Amino acid sequence: MEDLLKQILKDIVPNENERKKIKEIVQRFKKKTEEAASHYVKEYEVFLGGSVRKDTWISGEADIDLFLLLSPTLPREEFRRIGLKIAEEALKGYKKIKRFAEHPYLEAYVDGIRVSIVPAYKTSKGKWISSVDRTPFHVKYVESNLRDENARNQVRLLKKFMKGIGTYGAEVTVKGFSGYLCELLIIKYGTFKSLLKNAVKWKERTIIDLENYYKGDLETIIRVFPRDPLIVIDPVDPSRNVAAAVSKRTLGRFVSACRSFLKNPSKCFFYPEKREIKIEDEVKRHGKIIFLLLKHGRMVEDILYPQLERLSRKLVRRLEEMGFNILRWRPFSDFKSKSVIFIELESDIISENYLHLGPSFFNEFHEESFLKKNLSKGFFVWIDEDGKWKAIKRRKITNAKEAIKSVLKEGKIIPHGLKEALKAEIFIGGMEELMKRRGLLKFLKDFLTIREFWIGTYEGSN
Structure with a gap:
């Protein structure tokens, strides 16, 4: 193991040329951020954080995180407005991307290196106003240890x-x-x-x-x-x-x-091999897969993905209540124009008849209620070997795609942030429709191959 780890370290520890390049970009943009800040506020500090400051970054994967520390007396809205103005000026001439954490910040790519300028309040320990205010204290703790x-x-x-x-x-x-x-x-x-x-x-x-x-x-x-x-x-x-x-x-x-x-x-x-698969062959190893496609505009990852998970969970729960056996599910998104929820089922068509369990014959009150309810609808009822009443009921919906349409039409399970997306365009389909939509095949491949690759060491063992 020791030889392997030494070999990995040779690949991932930055060399002097890389360190020199990173240091030059840090100094350049630290100076730009300080100059920009001086145009808007009197009190400020530009603090280098992240793995570059702590010297724990992996070679070829450096990200430069500059924290713009502003006075805690600034009101939130003013803080956000000024923070973005300063970042905008410091990154002038570069294509900027607006990101969102607790408050917005900007990033840009400089010579292939991501540079982020993140506003934060300069506070004393324990007096945090926003979550990012802890960062300088995190950095100092790691450096000292x-x-x-x-x-x-x-x-x-x-x-x-x-x-x-x-x-x-x-x-x-x-x-x-x-x-x-x-x-x-x-x-x-x-x-x-x-x-x-x-x-x-x-x-x-x-x-x-x-x-x-x-x-x-x-x-x-x-x-x-x-x-x-x-x-x-x-x-x-x-x-x-x-x-x-x-x-x-x-x-x-x-x-x-x-x-x-x-x-x-x-x-x-450390370097997993890319597993090449033929989707058509992989599908044969799985149950029935259906998908729910949502079209939308650009959305924030931290906001959209939890809502997709919430919708998926509620949808799966309702499908299970309707009698479908769900094997697994997972949402995917490009966060720009489309999201998709894959649901793998034991079968996408289920029997019209199903067994409904009733009370024991000893329970007179519940027995009467059970019999009235089920006999009035013409269901077959009987006392089984275990002494409990049972009935054979009939489902209204036996097709999974129709079940999803029905549940979504009710509207009860749809998170508020997805209601507009679902109004815009929604498509529910199975494998046949999915294979025609080339833009979804990458998501499907990820869904089909989500697997702990290291379990291969157990294959063939007794």
């Missing part, structure tokens, strides 16, 4: 491993490990290898409290963070779980990959 080059390289190994297995990134489409969380895990466990050996022993609701804020009081921690599968207390803010974005699925993928890597270390965990 990852002092030597080897420790920072261990973070690089972890990030590359996370990227390879698809668990890196706190964005809503990944629900994974942020760069800051990776840094804290190395601070906790010391090395990449040590982290993996400990991660395979994690139990549900593993708690990491680097600064011992809670003094081991598990009851209080669980009360503060009741639903998170992994809890890593923020060393600069004990009310925050740095791992809050990590879903149970992503945590499971990480732990499973750790087990496999420790048993069989391989370069493929």
Whole structure:
């Protein structure tokens, strides 16, 4: 394993030429941002954050995050307006992209490097006005705890491993490990290898409290963070779980990959091979797949994707209530013009008749209600071997596509932010229609091949 990790590090540690290039861009845009800020406000500081400042970035993947720290006396609207004006001026001459976090910020690509200028309030510790105000304190904490080059390289190994297995990134489409969380895990466990050996022993609701804020009081921690599968207390803010974005699925993928890597270390965990598939062949391994296509304008990822998930969950729940057996589902989006929800079913056509369970014959009140309701509709009823009343009922809808149309027509499950999109254009189809829509085939391929590639080590074993 040691030789493999040395080989990976040769590829991912930035060389002097790359460092020189990044440093030049940082200095240039730090100066531009300071000059722009001086035109609008008296109090400001331009602070370099992110993995470039902490020296934990992977070669070829540097992102420059410049934080524009403004006075906490600025009202929110004024803060947003001035912050964007300064960023606009600093990035003049470059194609700018407006991004949204708690408040908007701008980014541009300079010589292939993403440069972001993010407004934040300059506050004292614990007096945060917005979530991004913690960033300078995060940076200082990491810098003071990852002092030597080897420790920072261990973070690089972890990030590359996370990227390879698809668990890196706190964005809503990944629900994974942020760069800051990776840094804290190395601070906790010391090395990449040590982290993996400990991660395979994690139990549900593993708690990491680097600064011992809670003094081991598990009851209080669980009360503060009741639903998170992994809890890593923020060393600069004990009310925050740095791992809050990590879903149970992503945590499971990480732990499973750790087990496999420790048993069989391989370069493929860091550089996974692209799996070429013939969609027609892959489809044969699956159940019936239907899709719901939504057309819309450009939408913010952090807003749209949770709504797509909410719609998918509610839709699947209603389909299950109607008698369909759902194997799995997942939404996809380009966030520019279209989103699609794939639903894989055991069968897209179900029987018209189904079994309805009733009360025990001992329960006179419920027996009477059951009999009146079912006999009045002409259903066949009887007392079964278990002493309970049962009825054979008939479904109104037996086709999954028709069921989806019916549920959407009711309108009850549609999140507010998607109502306009659903009004614009909606299409429900099966595999035949899907194969004709070339623009959806990439999404379909991703849906069909969502698989933990490292489980291949178990194939053929007894």
